[in-house]
Amino acid sequence: MAIPSLNLLLQSILSGIFIGGMYAMTGLGLGLAWGLLRQINLAHFGFVFLSAYLCYQMSTVGGIDPLLTVFVLPPAFFCVGVAMQWVLSRFRISAFNSLLVTFGVTVMIESGIQYVWTADFRKMQSVYAEEKFVVGGLFVPLPEFLTLAVAVALSFAIWAAMRFTDLGKAMRAMAEDAPIAAAFGINERGLSLALSGICVALASVAGICFALTFTLTPTQIFSWVGVVFAVVMLGGLGSALGPLVSGIVIGVSEAVAMALFAPSWAPIVSFSLLILMLLFRPGKA
Amino acid sequence: MLEVENLRVAYGAATALWDVSLKVGKGELVCVVGPNGAGKTTLIGTLAGLNRASSGRMVLDGNDVTRLAPHRFCAAGIAIVPESRRLFTGMTVLENLELGSFLPAARERRRETLEQVCELFPAVRQKLAMPAGSLSGGQQQMVAIGRALMARPRLLLLDEPSLGLAPSIVMDMFDSIRRINAEGLTVLLVEQNVSMAMALATRAYVLEEGRIVMDGSAGDLIRRPEIRKAYLGLEEG
Ligand SMILES: Nc1ncnc2c1ncn2[C@@H]1O[C@H](COP(=O)(O)OP(=O)(O)O)[C@@H](O)[C@H]1O
Numbered sequence: 313m314a315i316p317s318l319n320l321l322l323q324s325i326l327s328g329i330f331i332g333g334m335y336a337m338t339g340l341g342l343g344l345a346w347g348l349l350r351q352i353n354l355a356h357f358g359f360v361f362l363s364a365y366l367c368y369q370m371s372t373v374g375g376i377d378p379l380l381t382v383f384v385l386p387p388a389f390f391c392v393g394v395a396m397q398w399v400l401s402r403f404r405i406s407a408f409n410s411l412l413v414t415f416g417v418t419v420m421i422e423s424g425i426q427y428v429w430t431a432d433f434r435k436m437q438s439v440y441a442e443e444k445f446v447v448g449g450l451f452v453p454l455p456e457f458l459t460l461a462v463a464v465a466l467s468f469a470i471w472a473a474m475r476f477t478d479l480g481k482a483m484r485a486m487a488e489d490a491p492i493a494a495a496f497g498i499n500e501r502g503l504s505l506a507l508s509g510i511c512v513a514l515a516s517v518a519g520i521c522f523a524l525t526f527t528l529t530p531t532q533i534f535s536w537v538g539v540v541f542a543v544v545m546l547g548g549l550g551s552a553l554g555p556l557v558s559g560i561v562i563g564v565s566e567a568v569a570m571a572l573f574a575p576s577w578a579p580i581v582s583f584s585l586l587i588l589m590l591l592f593r594p595g596k597a
Numbered sequence: 598m599l600e601v602e603n604l605r606v607a608y609g610a611a612t613a614l615w616d617v618s619l620k621v622g623k624g625e626l627v628c629v630v631g632p633n634g635a636g637k638t639t640l641i642g643t644l645a646g647l648n649r650a651s652s653g654r655m656v657l658d659g660n661d662v663t664r665l666a667p668h669r670f671c672a673a674g675i676a677i678v679p680e681s682r683r684l685f686t687g688m689t690v691l692e693n694l695e696l697g698s699f700l701p702a703a704r705e706r707r708r709e710t711l712e713q714v715c716e717l718f719p720a721v722r723q724k725l726a727m728p729a730g731s732l733s734g735g736q737q738q739m740v741a742i743g744r745a746l747m748a749r750p751r752l753l754l755l756d757e758p759s760l761g762l763a764p765s766i767v768m769d770m771f772d773s774i775r776r777i778n779a780e781g782l783t784v785l786l787v788e789q790n791v792s793m794a795m796a797l798a799t800r801a802y803v804l805e806e807g808r809i810v811m812d813g814s815a816g817d818l819i820r821r822p823e824i825r826k827a828y829l830g831l832e833e834g
């Protein structure tokens with residue numbers, strides 16, 4: 313074990329916080345749909361990557377500012393989410409079967425991406441990509457910083473909406489006892505469609521952040537599934553702030569483990585945390 | 598106000614209600630009594646949109662509500678206090694009450710109704726910020742009734758409000774129901790606690806194995822020997 317310098321360690325922790333923001337952004341919609349709609353949506357990862365590639369395409373080929381794609385992609389993916397929930401409820405697909413069906417969707421999205429964009433690495437060239445600033449001797453890359461800021465803002469916005477608005481309360485009530493919620497006038501069907509739309513729109517936002525930050529390659533989709541599942545389950549299903557906290561905890565733990573030991577330690581850390589959590593909080597997940 | 602005609606409800610192949618007919622007049626407090634498994638919860642649930650009728654009809658103030666979507670029953674003027682309360686236990690008492698007034702018409706008068714509920718159940722006012730699941734059984738029942746009142750219904754359905762409560766609280770609970778009715782709200786109450794329910798109600802129906810087997814004024818029914826024997830454990834004489 314090599315002892316890194318303090319500065320290197322701090323830089324690692326900072327990059328852990330940033331990757332935690334990416335985990336949180338990716339896990340937010342997944343955990344909400346899982347907890348509130350009993351929908352285990354593996355297609356979430358497919359949607360994140362599809363959105364990332366579309367952002368890449370619009371920015372690199374179409375020449376528009378990648379940040380402007382937020383006005384196009386999330387609304388479009390909202391509609392996809394609505395359609396997906398419509399199909400899942402129309403055919404009464406259980407939580408477990410939704411896992412299988414949406415896994416299939418992700419595989420199809422991956423093949424589609426391979427076909428259109430090939431398996432080559434794609435890196436979006438944008439004005440933001442190489443931008444960094446220095447704070448207290450530590451490098452802060454702009455795309456990562458933006459991702460974290462968006463994850464924090466959206467997590468808190470959704471938390472506040474769930475807590476303080478009638479529609480948010482209705483969603484929590486529906487998740488706990490849908491028939492009684494309906495008896496008080498809550499339209500379960502409509503609300504589920506809207507919520508599913510929001511969750512897939514969040515996947516799209518995560519995709520835009522992804523395209524800003526990372527080099528894209530289709531097979532990467534599956535390497536994100538494990539750690540983001542760990543983040544979502546650790547943070548609490550249906551929780552808005554949970555993934556932010558657990559994302560940063562896991563991100564920092566991984567980064568520190570990588571700095572102290574070796575990069576291959578990162579997944580060991582996140583899954584150890586997940587397994588410990590499942591053992592000691594069995595009621596929660 | 599409420600007319601139920603030949604209502605039949607089934608769970609798959611098992612029929613729970615066989616052609617049940619009953620009437621509740623405006624301002625009345627009507628009770629349906631019957632043993633465990635008679636179909637009381639099924640009846641209340643169907644009237645609140647939780648179960649679907651396979652035949653027959655339910656008419657509220659001249660509107661046929663039989664085929665309404667489940668979430669339209671509340672707007673039609675019906676609110677339910679379900680069996681074993683079914684509060685949203687992960688949410689606060691106040692949030693439960695707010696959800697009772699989810700629909701726009703009730704939301705407009707939320708403050709006013711909340712004040713009325715707190716006057717009716719002073720113990721609830723102290724608990725507004727608590728998680729609903731942390732309350733005692735009696736307090737949870739008050740919140741369940743309060744949640745239904747928040748919807749400002751024209752017909753209040755109560756499914757065994759005395760279930761699982763200490764005897765001292767049961768008296769208070771029935772007294773609150775009497776006061777709610779005295780203020781003009783029409784109530785349909787389902788109970789196994791026959792003596793208490795009959796004392797409160799103007800009229801009563803007896804439901805057994807999914808069929809109405811007797812009906813009449815509560816005072817009249819409670820004197821019948823078969824009721825005294827079956828439900829009060831009293832022999833004649
Ligand atoms: N969800 C259900 N699925 C199948 N059968 C049910 C269900 N709920 C009630 N039943 C049956 O319907 C009948 C009436 O039950 P219920 O309405 O709960 O009676 P009560 O409230 O008078 O005790 C019983 O025979 C019961 O077993």
Ligand SMILES: [Mg+2]
Pocket residue numbers: 637638639680757
């Ligand atoms: Mg019952």
